[in-house]
Amino acid sequence: MITIILIAIIIASIAFSIYNIQTSKKREKSLKNKLNKMSLSNQDKEEAHIKAEEIILEAKNKALEIQKNAEEKELNAIKTVAENEKNIAIKEELLNRKTEEIKKTEENIQKASAETEKIRAELSQKLEKIASLTKDEAKKILLEQMDEELKDEKAKKIKENEEEVKLKSEDISKNILIETMQKTVSEYIGPATTAIVDLPNDDIKGKIIGKEGRNIRSFEKITGVDVIVDDVPGSITISCFDPLRREVAIMAMKMLIEDKRIHPGKIEEMVAKAKENLSKEIRKFGEKMVYDAGIRDVRPELISLLGRMKYRYSYGQSLATHTMEMVQIAENLAQTLDANVYLAKKCALFHDIGKVVTAEQEVILTQ
Numbered sequence: 001m002i003t004i005i006l007i008a009i010i011i012a013s014i015a016f017s018i019y020n021i022q023t024s025k026k027r028e029k030s031l032k033n034k035l036n037k038m039s040l041s042n043q044d045k046e047e048a049h050i051k052a053e054e055i056i057l058e059a060k061n062k063a064l065e066i067q068k069n070a071e072e073k074e075l076n077a078i079k080t081v082a083e084n085e086k087n088i089a090i091k092e093e094l095l096n097r098k099t100e101e102i103k104k105t106e107e108n109i110q111k112a113s114a115e116t117e118k119i120r121a122e123l124s125q126k127l128e129k130i131a132s133l134t135k136d137e138a139k140k141i142l143l144e145q146m147d148e149e150l151k152d153e154k155a156k157k158i159k160e161n162e163e164e165v166k167l168k169s170e171d172i173s174k175n176i177l178i179e180t181m182q183k184t185v186s187e188y189i190g191p192a193t194t195a196i197v198d199l200p201n202d203d204i205k206g207k208i209i210g211k212e213g214r215n216i217r218s219f220e221k222i223t224g225v226d227v228i229v230d231d232v233p234g235s236i237t238i239s240c241f242d243p244l245r246r247e248v249a250i251m252a253m254k255m256l257i258e259d260k261r262i263h264p265g266k267i268e269e270m271v272a273k274a275k276e277n278l279s280k281e282i283r284k285f286g287e288k289m290v291y292d293a294g295i296r297d298v299r300p301e302l303i304s305l306l307g308r309m310k311y312r313y314s315y316g317q318s319l320a321t322h323t324m325e326m327v328q329i330a331e332n333l334a335q336t337l338d339a340n341v342y343l344a345k346k347c348a349l350f351h352d353i354g355k356v357v358t359a360e361q362e363v364i365l366t367q
Contacts, residue, residue, distance in 0.1 A: 194239045195246055197253050205229050207262045208236065208253075218264040222271045223249040243311035248274045282307035289320065293327045293349045294342075306349070308356040323352055 209216045225240035240246040251274035256262050286307030290298050309320035330348035334341040
């Protein structure tokens with residue numbers, strides 16, 4: 001309806017413009033005819049002609065203004081029609097959407113109604129079935145349903161209990177470890193790479209060095225250590241990263257100083273003897289560790305490996321001290337938890353045995 005009215009207005013504006021233009025043309029023609037008929041003087045004719053042209057020009061300008069206004073009205077009317085059509089399209093789209101939503105809602109309602117009818121039918125069947133059951137049969141069915149429902153509840157409770165036990169067990173285990181560690185006294189000794197051997201006098205330094213350094217070079221070659229003779233008066237320093245080699249060198253050097261006969265042959269003899277003595281000391285210390293731990297039936301080669309822990313360090317602590325500390329902690333934990341105490345101590349005793357096995361490839365000791 002709005003579109004039809006706007007079109008009518010446009011047509012009327014155009015018609016009015018055409019009418020004004022035609023009227024102006026007729027007036028111009030009439031004026032020309034009148035001027036032709038009148039017998040005026042040349043001056044009067046000229047004035048009349050100028051006046052006629054002014055009237056014609058004014059009529060033309062007015063006609064153009066009317067035409068321009070009509071065109072503007074036409075453009076505004078077209079814009080209005082376009083906007084109205086756009087608004088109508090938007091409203092139609094919204095209406096379609098609402099229609100779709102209503103349609104979907106109706107479908108959902110129909111589905112829900114169908115489900116409700118289905119549930120009602122199932123309940124009716126169950127009621128009919130229950131009505132025909134005996135007391136014992138109904139009781140059995142009821143218990144079975146309750147058992148199914150309780151399964152989920154049991155699983156949930158078990159899971160909650162497991163979480164609670166886990167949290168409590170962590171706290172308990174922390175407390176047990178703290179109490180056990182408090183009972184254990186740890187000894188920390190910084191690992192050393194050098195050792196000082198005291199000399200009876202400085203004259204012995206010359207014998208240790210030997211002619212042109214022959215003795216000291218021989219000693220360093222056989223033992224695998226570095227000997228420093230000038231740092232501290234009345235002593236020499238033996239330096240080596242391997243604690244077993246350093247211990248062999250210390251023993252051999254002390255025996256050479258005591259014997260006072262220092263030459264390559266004697267050095268080789270004393271080093272061999274020092275290795276043998278160290279091997280015995282290692283075995284003796286290993287037997288003590290086994291005895292202190294209360295472990296039985298340990299193979300000889302394992303006893304020797306345990307003895308080597310006396311000369312090795314791990315994180316600033318003697319490996320032997322650390323191992324015996326772990327044995328004590330394992331014993332306390334096993335007793336607290338009612339576990340196998342003997343097995344716990346045995347595992348703790350050998351838990352770091354791999355750290356001394358590598359030393360066997362570096363130092364040859366008589367087993």
